Amino acid sequence: MITFKEIQKKELSNLSFLIEDEKYYAHTSNKKQPETLKEHLQLVEKYFLNIIETNKLEAIIDTIINQVIVSFKMNEQLNSYIKTLFYDAIIYHDFGKINHSFQQKEGIDNFNKNIIKRKHKESSNHSSISAYLFLIHHFKQSEKLLLDEKGEAVIDFLITCFSFPIYKHHSSYLSQIDSNFAYSQENIEYLKDFLTEFKFDISNEEIEDLQSLVSDMETAFLRVRELGFSIDFFPFFTLLKLNYSLLTASDYYATSEYMSDLKFSTEEDFGLLTEEIKQRIYKHFVNNKETSYNGELIKNPKQYLSVDIDNLKEKSPENLNFLRQKLGAEVLTNIEKYKDERIFYIEAPTGGGKTNMSMIAIYKMLKLHPEINKIFYVFPFTTLITQTAKAIKETLGLTEQEVTQVHSKAGFQTKDTGSNEQDAKYGNERRNQIDNLFINYPLTLLTHIKFFDILKSNKKDTNYILHRLANSIVIIDELQAYSPEHWDKIKFYISKYAELFNIHFIIMSATLPKIDKIKMVFKVDFEHLIPKAKKYLTNPNFAKRVKVKSDLLEDKELDLSKLAEILLEKSKKYAQNRTDEYPNSVYTIIEFIFKKSASKFYDIIFKINENDDFFDEIFVLSGTIIEPRRKYIIEFLKDEQNRKKKILLITTQVVEAGVDIDMDLGFKNQSLIDSDEQLA
Structure with missing residues (x-):
């Protein structure tokens, strides 16, 4: 499949389309020279490619696109064109800022009087004009693909959908595509005049034909529905959500660089698990004197696995601690045994040390999968978050600036830059605001409501974070707290995102609901890291720790x-x-x-x-x-x-x-x- 770097170099998506680009502004400031539209789009492109590279997202996007190809029964050679649509949705999002009303509003005294005033009904809006330009250009480009009727129906549908993040990139919500997202015939006649500002090779006759597609976008959806075969829309749903996440994030970072002189470029800037942090985790986990039992386990797990659990039934502190080590050894060895899987269960008795087992799993997964660059802990209660955060920092050797809590009772996380100068203080506060908005921290603890909102919601503020879930470890604790009516949905989202986003899920509980037993139309493999959990649950050291009287x-x-x-x-x-x-x-x-x-x-x-x-x-x-x-x-x-x-x-x-x-x-x-x- 074509790479984003290759797309960048192609004439199809470079930023030379705009004629006399220097006369159009994207942003202005009373502290510096105006930012031209071309400068802004180049900055957005830079951030898009940087986020892709640092988060290792290109392989994720390729995987999803290939799934879309399969879902729509398309020729696999179209994957490069779909990837180009993904890329161009980012680049085209502000083309509509050539709108003279926007320029007049944005430029104030700097407004270029040479900008042609065109009659239209968009006021100072630019998003709908950008979406229109994207649609016209790609409806034209798609003709070169020489597709049959079914292929044309699918491509027209995909083009229409990719214009929607552009259309809604300043809205608070990527709402359902409906009749509100439509261009009237009257307005289309006005909008076509904007095409003269771009080096699009489209004749007037072709424009008339293409505009009929723009004015009747509902047909694109109806044609897909009438294809006569079942379509799994979930891969495309995630692809569109990811595009919206990257578009809005890249635009936000780029605007912040111009307005506040804040630059984000490195793994540290984006809050990822760097190689230095990983090496620190390995060293601290093994050598931490406060949790020396972990070092003993890592060095020789076989000494715990070699003892049969039936020989540890006598109640004693020694046997209890040995059983905890044995549980940890099972997690350690089975993570490696099933290293190619992505969904795991840890079912262990209360008092067995599930949080420590999760950190054993983290230790091993980071060793096995170098692409993993973020960790998320998901809990049903905020009380769990605050306590676990402390244990994680102590056990893994992470600092306050590398761990964040996301819940209603959490304060605003800050990173100290060491400067007290007023300008630097303002910049630091602004950077902290951005870090909190995008959760730019290697390890995040958050509530299950927030987490599943990220997976399914179209709210912009929530969807900002979606791209950060790729190549991560997600630990979901206390699963029994979830209502049984949602178990099938939990299984569905977990299994789909694990495959498409390369997320390694660990699901934990002392009283684990067997959501892996729920029947689905597709096969989902859940690997039990403690296969004989019942033997531990019934061992007297756990089962008879407490005498119950009623x-x-x-x-x-x-x-x-x-x-x-x-x-x-x-x-x-x-x-x-x-x-x-x-x-x-x-x-x-x-x-x-x-x-x-x-x-x-x-x-x-x-x-x-x-x-x-x-x-x-x-x-x-x-x-x-x-x-x-x-x-x-x-x-x-x-x-x-x-x-x-x-x-x-x-x-x-x-x-x-x-x-x-x-x-x-x-x-x-x-x-x-x-x-x-x-x-x-």
Whole structure:
């Protein structure tokens, strides 16, 4: 297939089409000379090619185009022409700025009086004119392909669709193509005058024929529907979304360079996993003294795999830690065994160390696949994000400026450039804004809502990020939190994007829904990194870590006051009978489904404790607790110096979302079995 560099060199897509290009402006500034339209388009082209190269996107685009060819049953020789359409949608997007009304608005005092004023109904709009020019040019070019009737129908459809990102590149949403995207016969007559400003080799007679296609674009869609064979539109859907992502991103970067003197060119600028970062991850993961067990595992995984799990049934801290290492060894070896696959399951018992297993997988995948240059962690709850971010930075040796959190409670991520001068400060703030907009960070933690919006949404701000998902590792944690009604959709999107975008998915949970068993019209392979997960789940070191009693459920008259008395009594008894290294201490947790119940219980137990003075601290942890307070509570509970105290934690189900704390006694409201397992 033709390369983008080769397309750039061809006369078909160079920027010499515009006659007297120096008289048209793209942007103006009171601080510098106006930017000509040609200068802007060259800058957009530069950023487009740079993003393609640094993110290794060309092979991704080629793969999707080949899938489009198969979907539409086209001759594979057309792949180069489709790729040219993709490229030209980027280049043509601002051709309509030759509109004299736009020039007058943009240029102010610099407005070139020699620009011809043409009668039209576009006001200062330029996007629709750009789309028109693209359509006319490529309807003409497609005639050279000498296609049959079906081929013409498909190509006309593709050309029409590729004009839509141009038409909507300043809109907030790439909405559905409908009757609003149409040119009236009257306006087309006005628009054809713009063709005289370009070196298009089109006669007046040809223009009349081509304009009939522009004025009746609905026919292009109807002809495709009537082809008589089933079409998988998903590859083209992703190709069009990716084009929109790259067009708007390249335009944004180019405009920022002119307006704010901000330049992005390197892997570091675009927030990718550079070779230096990868080498640092390898070294830190193996040599980190705080997680020395990972280094032992990497050096000799066979020592853990050689021991049968049936020989580790005796409950002991030694066996528990060995089982965790054995789980990690299975992940490590199976990632390599199935290195050509892209969708993996990690099903492991609560307490098995899933987050650490995911980092073992990251370590191995980066070694096996040098093209991977970004990592995404996807969670259903923000509480999981903040805790996991800390563990990732400590385990992988990443800095604050290499990890970002994307959720409603996250602050604005900043990168320090070390300069305090006013101009530099403004530029730094602007750069930080761009980095946050495009998530220019090697490792990102985000919510599942945000992630799946990127996959399916046509919102411009969301779609900016789509191109960054290519060549990445995506870890989806706590899959059981997703509603079963969405499992088939999750499987569909995961499987499609894994293939088309070269995304390596790792799906994790302690209570994993078998979405791989959902029947689809196409085959999807999910590789289980822990094939005999049930043996771990039933091992006494995991299965019998917690003794469950349900006698309180039989008390029909149990209210919050009585529950408070029982909790206090049980906590006292546990502390008094304790014979380990923490005598006369207890960590008690009680979980409610509703925040209102948790608040009422806090009021009751607080008053009792004022007189009794048993608990040293009573904490409340719920979804409304602000992030600094939440962090303080978790760090307090994990601090070894506090382990000899008597602590009560009152919480809602937010604590189930991967909050890594060890408690002695637990009370919870009756809930789903999966929820009970998550708390345990």
